[in-house]
Structures are given as structure tokens and as C-alpha cells.
Amino acid sequence: MTDSLFKFMLGEGNVRGVAVRLGDAWQEMLRRRRHGAPVQELLGEMSAASALLAGSLKFDGTLILQIHGDGPLRLAVAECQPDFGLRATAKELDAPEPDEAPAGGALLGLANRHGSGRCVITLDPRQPGQQPYQGIVGLADAEGRALQDLSAVLRQYLDQSEQIPSWLMLAADERVACGLLVQRMPGAGGKAGSDAARADEDFSRAVHLASTLQRAELLQLEPQEVLRRLFWEEGARVFDPVRPRFHCTCSKQRVAQMLRMLGREEVESVLAERGEVEVTCEFCGAGYAFDLVDAAQLFHAGVDQPPGPSQSQ
Ligand SMILES: [Zn+2]
Numbered sequence: 001m002t003d004s005l006f007k008f009m010l011g012e013g014n015v016r017g018v019a020v021r022l023g024d025a026w027q028e029m030l031r032r033r034r035h036g037a038p039v040q041e042l043l044g045e046m047s048a049a050s051a052l053l054a055g056s057l058k059f060d061g062t063l064i065l066q067i068h069g070d071g072p073l074r075l076a077v078a079e080c081q082p083d084f085g086l087r088a089t090a091k092e093l094d095a096p097e098p099d100e101a102p103a104g105g106a107l108l109g110l111a112n113r114h115g116s117g118r119c120v121i122t123l124d125p126r127q128p129g130q131q132p133y134q135g136i137v138g139l140a141d142a143e144g145r146a147l148q149d150l151s152a153v154l155r156q157y158l159d160q161s162e163q164i165p166s167w168l169m170l171a172a173d174e175r176v177a178c179g180l181l182v183q184r185m186p187g188a189g190g191k192a193g194s195d196a197a198r199a200d201e202d203f204s205r206a207v208h209l210a211s212t213l214q215r216a217e218l219l220q221l222e223p224q225e226v227l228r229r230l231f232w233e234e235g236a237r238v239f240d241p242v243r244p245r246f247h248c249t250c251s252k253q254r255v256a257q258m259l260r261m262l263g264r265e266e267v268e269s270v271l272a273e274r275g276e277v278e279v280t281c282e283f284c285g286a287g288y289a290f291d292l293v294d295a296a297q298l299f300h301a302g303v304d305q306p307p308g309p310s311q312s313q
Pocket residue numbers: 248249250281282283284285286
């Protein structure tokens with residue numbers, strides 16, 4: 001099973017897009033953390049989406065896609081590194097609320113039961129010293145109607161925050177996590193006039209064609225085949241693929257940094273109680289243990305060391 005991400009352009013270059021299919025990378029994420037089927041499916045869609053967004057935005061750094069939920073799902077995170085290294089995790093309530101899930105998509109039932117769920121997209125630059133950029137959208141449309149799925153949420157984000165008219169579709173199952181993104185090329189044809197009208201037209205046609213794609217096809221077919229079937233009349237130019245893969249950025253150093261932020265008192269109280277501090281990475285399940293000696297070094301070394309990367313673990 002292969003992992004691939006293809007960027008493409010249609011016709012005269014008024015429309016661009018990204019298609020992604022995660023096989024092994026997705027299997028690796030599943031192997032490390034199991035969740036219930038609806039959460040798993042959402043995490044798969046989020047992983048595919050983080051790769052699609054990273055593939056479409058011109059940006060050198062980590063893209064972090066989060067859903068903060070107000071239902072049984074508290075937090076779901078998918079991260080994509082500049083080299084398309086991916087990781088994802090989710091936190092669920094231990095004892096889910098007994099109330100009935102609202103009718104509608106899984107997203108509503110999991111993360112937006114009371115209408116206060118939100119989606120946060122963070123672009124964390126690789127260059128040290130640069131500030132991260134964060135965009136936040138609710139899980140409802142402008143009229144306050146709850147959005148049914150992640151595709152609708154992200155479409156709204158891209159329209160509003162990035163101001164790029166976009167269409168996207170996401171799907172995930174036990175085997176693969178896939179996505180297709182189609183966008184009007186930013187700035188294509190200028191703001192007005194016949195060129196702009198033409199760019200709008202090209203984009204609507206591409207969306208019309210893309211909308212014929214079935215979820216089952218997206219899950220079943222390789223990205224090139226999806227693009228060939230949908231856009232064979234549009235003169236699609238497909239660029240060389242990149243290979244997304246599973247990659248967790250955790251390390252003992254990063255965990256040490258987190259413990260330093262937690263503070264000496266807290267760490268020493270855990271040490272007194274258990275003899276060591278154990279931290280398990282939420283993303284990949286790797287365990288990091290700090291005994292008395294490690295902990296002593298932690299706070300001695302901490303005085304002279306510059307702060308580590310701002311990322312979590
Ligand atoms: Zn990890």
C-alpha cells in the first residue's frame with residue numbers, strides 16, 4: 001500500500017488542487033492509537049486534510065489541525081510537518097454524556113453537541129523567532145446552522161480566513177485516509193473583467209466535476225486515477241508526487257522541556273511518590289522515564305538552556 005500526495009493544475013491554470021491518499025502512514029497511526037470508529041474516521045479525515053492544507057498553503061513549518069469538541073470528543077489533533085511527516089491523536093471523555101447525539105454527521109455528535117465546538121488551524125513556522133499564525137472557525141455556518149462534516153468546516157475556513165474559494169472532500173476507513181482539494185487559483189484573472197469571469201467559470205466547472213466523486217471512489221482509487229476520471233477533459237497537469245509518512249516529533253529533550261515548564265515542585269512530588277516520572281507520548285505511545293538523577297539534571301541544565309521549540313512534546 002502506498003502513500004502519495006499529488007498537486008495538480010487544470011486548464012489554463014485558473015484552478016489548482018491537491019489529492020492525497022494515506023495507506024501505510026494511516027495504518028501506522030492506527031497501530032499506535034485505537035479509538036472508537038467515529039473518532040477514528042474523523043482522525044483519518046483530519047490527517048488527510050492536514051496534508052491537503054500543507055500541500056496547498058505556501059508555508060514552511062508545521063500545520064496543526066485541531067477540533068476542540070464539547071461532546072464525547074474533547075480534542076482531536078492532526079499535524080503535518082514540512083516533509084509531510086504526519087501524526088494524529090484524540091482525547092475522549094472517559095464516561096461519555098448520556099444524552100442522545102443530535103441527528104446529522106459524526107462531527108456534530110462527537111464534537112459539537114452544544115454548538116460550541118471549534119476548529120483551530122495553526123501554522124507554526126520552522127524558522128525560530130517567527131510567530132505562529134492561528135485561524136479559528138466555529139462548526140456552524142454564517143447563519144448559525146451546524147456544519148455536518150469536516151469538509152464543510154474546512155471549506156468555510158479556506159473561504160473566510162485564506163479567502164480562496166475551495167471545494168474539498170475527505171474520507172477515511174480502516175484501510176486508508178484520502179482527500180481531494182480543488183481551489184480557484186489565488187489572484188487568477190485579477191479581480192474583475194473577462195479573465196476573472198473566466199477563472200470563476202473554470203473553477204465552477206472543476207467543482208461541478210469534482211462533486212460527482214463518490215466517497216467509495218475516493219477510498220478505492222489511487223489519486224492519479226481519481227484525477228483522470230474527474231478531469232480528463234480539463235487538461236490536468238499532475239506534478240511529481242510526494243510521499244507522506246507517519247512521523248512523530250516527540251523526543252526525550254522535548255519531554256524534558258515540558259517537565260521544566262511543569263516546575264520542579266510538581267516533578268519532585270511525583271518522584272517522591274513513584275520514584276520516577278513517566279510520560280507517554282499521546283501521538284505515538286512512546287514512553288519517557290525520568291528518575292531522580294534525570295530530574296536533577298533537568299533542573300540544573302534548565303537554568304542555562306535556551307527555551308526549546310514551542311511545539312508540544
Ligand atoms: Zn511521539
